[in-house]
Amino acid sequence: MSQFLREYLTVFWFAVLALLLAGLLLGISALVRPNKPTAQKLLAYESGVDPIGDGWSQSQVRYYFFALLFVIFDVEAVFIFPWATQLERYGTFGLVEMGIFVFVLLLGLVYAWRKGALRWV
Amino acid sequence: MIAVAVTSTWYLVLAAVLFGIGLAGVMIRRNPLIMFMCIELMLNAVNLSFVTLANHLGDIGGQTTVLFVMVVAAAEVVVGLGIIVAILRRRPGATADDLSELKG
Amino acid sequence: MISALVASDFATPHVDYHALAPEIVLGVGICLLIVLDLFLAESRKWLVSTVAGLILLGAVLPVVTLGVIGSDVRSMFDGRYVIDNFSLVLKALFLLSGYVVVLMSSRDTEERTPYQGEYYTLLLTSIMGMVMMASARDLVSVFVALEFLSIPAYMLAAWRKRDSKSNEAGMKYFLLGVFASAVMLYGMSLLYGVTGSTRLVDIGQAVTGTDHLVGVQVLGIVFVIVGFAFKVSAVPFHTWAPDVYQGAPTPITAFLSVASKAAGFVALSLLVFLAFPAAKSVYEPFLWVLAAVTITVGNLLALKQKNIVRMLAYSSVSQGGFILMPLAVAGTGDARTSLRAVVVYLIIYAATNLGAFAVVMAVSRKTHSGEIASYGGLFNYAPGLAAVMTLFLASLAGIPPFGGWYAKFGAFKAVLEARTGAAYTLAVIAAVNTVVSAAYYITLMREMWMKPAPDGDESPVRVPRNLVAALVITGVATLAFGVLPGFSGYGAITGLAGAFGR
Numbered sequence: 001m002s003q004f005l006r007e008y009l010t011v012f013w014f015a016v017l018a019l020l021l022a023g024l025l026l027g028i029s030a031l032v033r034p035n036k037p038t039a040q041k042l043l044a045y046e047s048g049v050d051p052i053g054d055g056w057s058q059s060q061v062r063y064y065f066f067a068l069l070f071v072i073f074d075v076e077a078v079f080i081f082p083w084a085t086q087l088e089r090y091g092t093f094g095l096v097e098m099g100i101f102v103f104v105l106l107l108g109l110v111y112a113w114r115k116g117a118l119r120w121v
Numbered sequence: 122m123i124a125v126a127v128t129s130t131w132y133l134v135l136a137a138v139l140f141g142i143g144l145a146g147v148m149i150r151r152n153p154l155i156m157f158m159c160i161e162l163m164l165n166a167v168n169l170s171f172v173t174l175a176n177h178l179g180d181i182g183g184q185t186t187v188l189f190v191m192v193v194a195a196a197e198v199v200v201g202l203g204i205i206v207a208i209l210r211r212r213p214g215a216t217a218d219d220l221s222e223l224k225g
Numbered sequence: 226m227i228s229a230l231v232a233s234d235f236a237t238p239h240v241d242y243h244a245l246a247p248e249i250v251l252g253v254g255i256c257l258l259i260v261l262d263l264f265l266a267e268s269r270k271w272l273v274s275t276v277a278g279l280i281l282l283g284a285v286l287p288v289v290t291l292g293v294i295g296s297d298v299r300s301m302f303d304g305r306y307v308i309d310n311f312s313l314v315l316k317a318l319f320l321l322s323g324y325v326v327v328l329m330s331s332r333d334t335e336e337r338t339p340y341q342g343e344y345y346t347l348l349l350t351s352i353m354g355m356v357m358m359a360s361a362r363d364l365v366s367v368f369v370a371l372e373f374l375s376i377p378a379y380m381l382a383a384w385r386k387r388d389s390k391s392n393e394a395g396m397k398y399f400l401l402g403v404f405a406s407a408v409m410l411y412g413m414s415l416l417y418g419v420t421g422s423t424r425l426v427d428i429g430q431a432v433t434g435t436d437h438l439v440g441v442q443v444l445g446i447v448f449v450i451v452g453f454a455f456k457v458s459a460v461p462f463h464t465w466a467p468d469v470y471q472g473a474p475t476p477i478t479a480f481l482s483v484a485s486k487a488a489g490f491v492a493l494s495l496l497v498f499l500a501f502p503a504a505k506s507v508y509e510p511f512l513w514v515l516a517a518v519t520i521t522v523g524n525l526l527a528l529k530q531k532n533i534v535r536m537l538a539y540s541s542v543s544q545g546g547f548i549l550m551p552l553a554v555a556g557t558g559d560a561r562t563s564l565r566a567v568v569v570y571l572i573i574y575a576a577t578n579l580g581a582f583a584v585v586m587a588v589s590r591k592t593h594s595g596e597i598a599s600y601g602g603l604f605n606y607a608p609g610l611a612a613v614m615t616l617f618l619a620s621l622a623g624i625p626p627f628g629g630w631y632a633k634f635g636a637f638k639a640v641l642e643a644r645t646g647a648a649y650t651l652a653v654i655a656a657v658n659t660v661v662s663a664a665y666y667i668t669l670m671r672e673m674w675m676k677p678a679p680d681g682d683e684s685p686v687r688v689p690r691n692l693v694a695a696l697v698i699t700g701v702a703t704l705a706f707g708v709l710p711g712f713s714g715y716g717a718i719t720g721l722a723g724a725f726g727r
Contacts, residue, residue: 002126068199075195078188093237107256114263140411147404163407170414178421186365193372197403200376204383204395
């Protein structure tokens, strides 16, 4: 067996252990607890409201703007993380560079804000 | 278990297969959203290929490239979804074949 | 511990601010435009187009000073970003054609869309991508520049949000553009795998098309070229071009068919001359086929078009084939002659095609139609427009003494200097096609000069001042490049263009 697979063997045993443990606990509780089903108890949500429609309904287009803004700002962080780990090395030069980068990002945010993209219409 | 080492080749083959699946998807599927998802799959295959090669060659350049590809892909998602949603709102369920006002 | 970290191999890179000045001016200008758009009252939005034009002209200034001060090569970031004569000439080309597009738009957008600020911001961003492309000497910077110029262009193509044609154009352009860049990136990853470096010069040393990993090399080269073939709309990757050109707003069509295409060719020449010079056995046959097919198919499809924008679109596909021609013989022939032919063709084609689209815009303000038949009687009611349009069409057809003639002459010269059977065959194909292409240009001329106006309406066309300025700039350039190919400044430009500084 190669070293690579040997390392993954740990993961395998963890998975087996986790399954066994979960199965054991659920099994014991199934054996021990009393079983008296009523209509109310079998509802999907015990708060008592039946789900209406299916799970694939359309979501509001409003979420969309936020999703897009999130994607952009989330991904831009890709450039900030490597920079942050080596902050001291890059010195003033790096600080100024990152300042410009963040400034441009902020400009985008200000734009979105002024155009009302951040408002829940 | 079979004793095999996972080498760079495996990842490169995986990247090629992913790229091929994406390519076939763009050719076959007609829903613009799914076509776009297939293109994203191709881009991710490229990323995998770059990272593997960077690791194999011991050169940081490939990994840097991946960062740029990821950011550009995100920008493309935002622009592309904007255009696709604009079309689908006007014509729900439009496929790439329905977009044929312009031809000749 | 900390001191060990601080004393690392990181050295602050040398930044040559003078050399970067065009990009800096553009970058600051773009930020300024966004702010201006946010805080300007709706009634004063016209200011935005003026400012955009000024920013572009402001960015030309440092290009000129860099050109005047010296011909030394300014190289930054370990040779990954280079300002040499080649890039200076092209930067000037991109900035000036951008300026002409701004001139063409300022009337058009005022009438049709409320999104002035965004329009010019995106236009300038796209131009900035092109300016960066001219200096990029690394796979990563080529890729980033390409996306920088493409992503705003997708939005601009879909600009008329409520027009389903414009939507369709944007969608087609976007899907094919992203698809092409994915293919190109895969090719880049393969080339990187062969060479272990992303610098074009290093790739040029490792990619020889002969020894180890030759299959991967060939695949990498072909994929990268296919990616850019989409961008320059070479047949069989041209299908998006006519649809997008017809659906997009006309100034954007002009912009895409000139500047965006030129940027694609710049990238292609960078790769051919810097990254693949040793692999001519791989890229030459491929580009040969692309060039021959592009010229022929573009022409044949242009012949049967009834809509002027589609006709110009197919004509620009075919013109792209002529620009591919010198690249197809870049290895066997003289590299300098080929590069010079490409750059000269790009410059002249830019002036001519922008001019032709400016006329189309001016005429459609009256006729509101894109049909070729609607150009009947143009000479009677707008002799000036008919005359300039004839100038542009004659230049596109390559009739001496207009600019297009000199461009075609350069392309043929480069091909013939290769002195191989394949090169001669390509020259013959191109020559036949030049004659064929004259047919559809002359059809349009006959329509303008001989036919009566289709609806009998002969009231004069009111051409806005901006459009007149655009017509004058492009017309003078087209004429000057053809009539005075030998004048001193021009000789200097073409001489400069021939040399990649390394």
